[in-house]
Amino acid sequence: MIARLLxxxxxxxVPPARAQEPVRLDATFAIDGAIANLRxxxxxxxxxxxxLRGREAVLRFEGALxxxxxxxxxxxxxxxxxxxxxxxxxxxxxxxxDTAVVARRENGTILIVLRLAETPAAAAEPDAIxxxxxxxxxxxxxxxxxxxxxxxxxARGR
Numbered sequence: 001m002i003a004r005l006l007x008x009x010x011x012x013x014v015p016p017a018r019a020q021e022p023v024r025l026d027a028t029f030a031i032d033g034a035i036a037n038l039r040x041x042x043x044x045x046x047x048x049x050x051x052l053r054g055r056e057a058v059l060r061f062e063g064a065l066x067x068x069x070x071x072x073x074x075x076x077x078x079x080x081x082x083x084x085x086x087x088x089x090x091x092x093x094x095x096x097x098d099t100a101v102v103a104r105r106e107n108g109t110i111l112i113v114l115r116l117a118e119t120p121a122a123a124a125e126p127d128a129i130x131x132x133x134x135x136x137x138x139x140x141x142x143x144x145x146x147x148x149x150x151x152x153x154x155a156r157g158r
Contacts, residue, residue: 022066025091027073033129034116036080038073038093041109048110050103055095055102064089080114087117 024043029036040059042048043066051058068091070084083094095101095114146152148150 003047020063022064023061024066025068027070029073029077031077033143036077036114038077038112039109040091040112045108048105050105050110052101052103055097055099055101057093057101059093059103059110060090062089065091077114079116109138117140 001085021044023046026041026043027038028041029038031037042061046061046063048062049060051060063087069087070081070086070091070093072109073084074081078096080095080099081093083092085092085094093101093103093112098117100115101112102115103110105111130143143156
């Protein structure tokens, strides 16, 4: 009788196990020319398995995911993303046909890098940003050589 009473007290003292809350994902992205970075930050510690299949990245989590809508990401990055679909415990990130995908875990987040493949037409045209950066480097070089040559007024102007 005392053993049963002790067992009952032990069972009442242990709190019942609660189901883990679903993992919520916060998505942010940045686009720099032919490269886009998509960062998914989970609401709690999650150890996803990352599987790369050609132009697809599949992220599988240990537990359930909160509902995740990838349509806004596809709408804002149409050159890079063809589809983002979420299931019970996984997310599929599908890139466009001319985009390569790389994914890795980084400081508690999942970083997905999407890179557009260079087409011959795009390679022949100079990138406006790269051209502007090259012109700035040339002006800095000219300013440094003017300063070394004693033409300080011209160097300051550059």
